[in-house]
Amino acid sequence: MSANQSLMWIQAGACSGDTLSMLCAEKPSFPEFLQQNRIDLLWHPSLSPEPVSTFVKRIDAILQDQLALTFLCIEGSLVTGPHGSGMFDSFMGKAKIDLIRQLAEKADYLIAVGTCASFGGIHAAPPNPSDCLGLQFTKTEPGGLLTPEWRSRKGLPVINLSGCPLHPSTLTGALSMLVQELPMPLNQWHMPEMFFSTMVHQGCTRNEYHEYDIEEIEFGHEGCLFFNLGCQGPVTLSTCNTELWNGVNSKTRAGTPCLGCTMPNFPQDTALFRTKKVGDVPSVLPLGVERPNYMAYKGLARDAAPKRVVKREMDP
Ligand code: SF4
Numbered sequence: 001m002s003a004n005q006s007l008m009w010i011q012a013g014a015c016s017g018d019t020l021s022m023l024c025a026e027k028p029s030f031p032e033f034l035q036q037n038r039i040d041l042l043w044h045p046s047l048s049p050e051p052v053s054t055f056v057k058r059i060d061a062i063l064q065d066q067l068a069l070t071f072l073c074i075e076g077s078l079v080t081g082p083h084g085s086g087m088f089d090s091f092m093g094k095a096k097i098d099l100i101r102q103l104a105e106k107a108d109y110l111i112a113v114g115t116c117a118s119f120g121g122i123h124a125a126p127p128n129p130s131d132c133l134g135l136q137f138t139k140t141e142p143g144g145l146l147t148p149e150w151r152s153r154k155g156l157p158v159i160n161l162s163g164c165p166l167h168p169s170t171l172t173g174a175l176s177m178l179v180q181e182l183p184m185p186l187n188q189w190h191m192p193e194m195f196f197s198t199m200v201h202q203g204c205t206r207n208e209y210h211e212y213d214i215e216e217i218e219f220g221h222e223g224c225l226f227f228n229l230g231c232q233g234p235v236t237l238s239t240c241n242t243e244l245w246n247g248v249n250s251k252t253r254a255g256t257p258c259l260g261c262t263m264p265n266f267p268q269d270t271a272l273f274r275t276k277k278v279g280d281v282p283s284v285l286p287l288g289v290e291r292p293n294y295m296a297y298k299g300l301a302r303d304a305a306p307k308r309v310v311k312r313e314m315d316p
């Protein structure tokens with residue numbers, strides 16, 4: 001591990017949700033993580049005690065190659081409106097997208113913190129009046145503020161740590177890997193496989209209800225939330241049920257369907273708490289499941305369900 005690493009965090013079109021999530025990181029907390037890994041925090045809009053003039057001086061020093069920038073973390077969508085000027089989101093009279101473009105060229109690693117920076121997120125949902133983009137993707141399509149070919153000084157594309165907000169352990173985990181210079185395989189949307197290769201469905205305490213097709217039609221009960229209540233757990237890449245939030249909970253454990261917030265197409269233009277179906281079969285099936293197999297299995301599963309499952313005697 002080299003001694004003088006640095007991190008700059010910039011908020012573009014953001015609600016600060018990822019910052020709030022980052023502040024919930026535990027074992028280590030984010031400040032402990034920085035200290036343990038000897039990372040100088042050059043700027044964070046909520047954590048830095050220095051005046052904004054210091055931020056400006058550090059930006060200048062980075063752009064003039066007088067200050068090394070290891071990690072550039074961007075939170076929020078890249079606001080390109082009106083008419084491509086970016087002036088809907090400006091800093092010191094200049095478009096923030098231009099500043100981000102310039103700083104990106106100086107960073108060893110460029111990290112999209114959250115779904116907005118990764119893919120555009122909620123701000124880029126139709127009609128997208130401020131013309132928001134992700135850093136290197138727009139929804140599922142390659143190409144955002146930066147071209148698909150863009151690579152950082154260390155040869156990596158934008159590392160997309162998606163989530164609305166991102167899970168704090170994903171942030172500290174990914175930064176740890178980069179600090180230790182471990183290989184970081186990325187999936188087709190540049191999300192690290194280490195944190196985005198399993199589904200929210202995995203580890204869900206309602207899984208046995210799902211397997212036996214015991215569905216709920218209203219909230220507050222124990223069964224699976226997939227068939228009627230819109231749960232995206234079986235098609236959403238995230239660790240939410242294996243790396244619990246605040247170490248204790250997840251949406252599905254609390255009885256709320258997963259909304260699929262880590263995925264490039266979030267938010268989808270459908271009702272959040274209703275499963276779209278063809279007849280009584282969900283129109284989107286768990287990843288990798290073939291429709292004919294699903295149809296054949298569905299009836300059998302319910303018939304084979306043990307009594308304790310049918311009677312919903314298990315804790316949700
Ligand atoms: S509630 Fe969602 S995540 Fe949990 S088992 Fe059902 S479909 Fe999977």
Ligand code: SF4
Nearest residue numbers: 238240258259260261
């Ligand atoms: S459970 Fe789903 S909606 Fe909730 S944080 Fe995880 S991926 Fe996002």
